[in-house]
Amino acid sequence: MKSQWECFLQNLGVWEGSFTNFSPQGTLLNDTPSCLSLEGLNNNQTVRLTLSRSGQDVIREFSSVGGGLLFFENGSFSEGLIQLGPFSEFGGELALVHENCRLRLVQLFDKTGQLKELILIREHLAGTPPAERPTLQINDLLGEWLGQAVTIYRDLRSPDIYSTTLKIQLDDTGRLIQTTSFGDRTITSTATIKGSIVLFDQNPQKQVQVLLLPDGASATSPLKVQLRQPLFLEAGWLIQPNLRQRMIRSYNDKGEWVSLTLVTEERV
Secondary structure, eight states: OOOHHHHHHTTOEEEEEEEEEEOTTOOEEEEEEEEEEEEEETTTTEEEEEEEETTEEEEEEESOOOTTEEEOTTSOEEEEOSBOOTTSOEEEEEEEEETTEEEEEEEEEOTTSBEEEEEEEEEEETTSOOOOOOOOOGGGTOEEEEEEEEEEETTOOOOEEEEEEEEEEEOTTSOEEEEEEETTEEEEEEEEEETTEEEEOSSTTSOEEEEEOSTTEEEEEESBOOTTSOEEEEEEEEEETTEEEEEEEEEOTTSBEEEEEEEEEEEO
């Protein structure tokens, strides 16, 4: 196993791309070009982050990682609040890495717990061509997906590795049926499709939305985060027509962040 610092170093380089802001309904609000440099200093004992966008530079230096931040061995990571609290804003970032590209998704909730804004950050290493992927469509996801999941924990205990199955189909009325199996658990849920929004609305008190986004991306969020209810944030990325990655950031019913799961799945 690589250390968390070694996993962080997988992200060194200059990443060119853009920050695209969306409303909770998927309306594109604005798009800002960006350049993010991650430079190793002192024999990679320190990393300097420089983010340039809108003529402004943000500089941070790291000599360790931790807190609300966890990395996978390929450099994929998530950062966010470690505790959901009452009357406070909430959110998290999920970042997937594949070859010369990164796809990062930020999900933000207001002080009442309502989904407020989504930011999709698409990046490629400077000097390499960006991969142009179309906006995700429902038909891109239909079928059966077999995957392998790695779950890492905030307390850094040994990861869990297990196989997953995801089956997505439409019934005669056009309603989406999703069956997820992992370990010895199987969960079936149904959703209404309205344009780029897939709404899992079986339980009116705990509605979960999947937003289909550019570059093969998807954002899964509760419409409202609630105290004393477990919750998760998820980012999906259709890298190739039959290859997808998903990252899930999970919180328990005390509002504590407990784990991060990376699923790599192929359509069969």
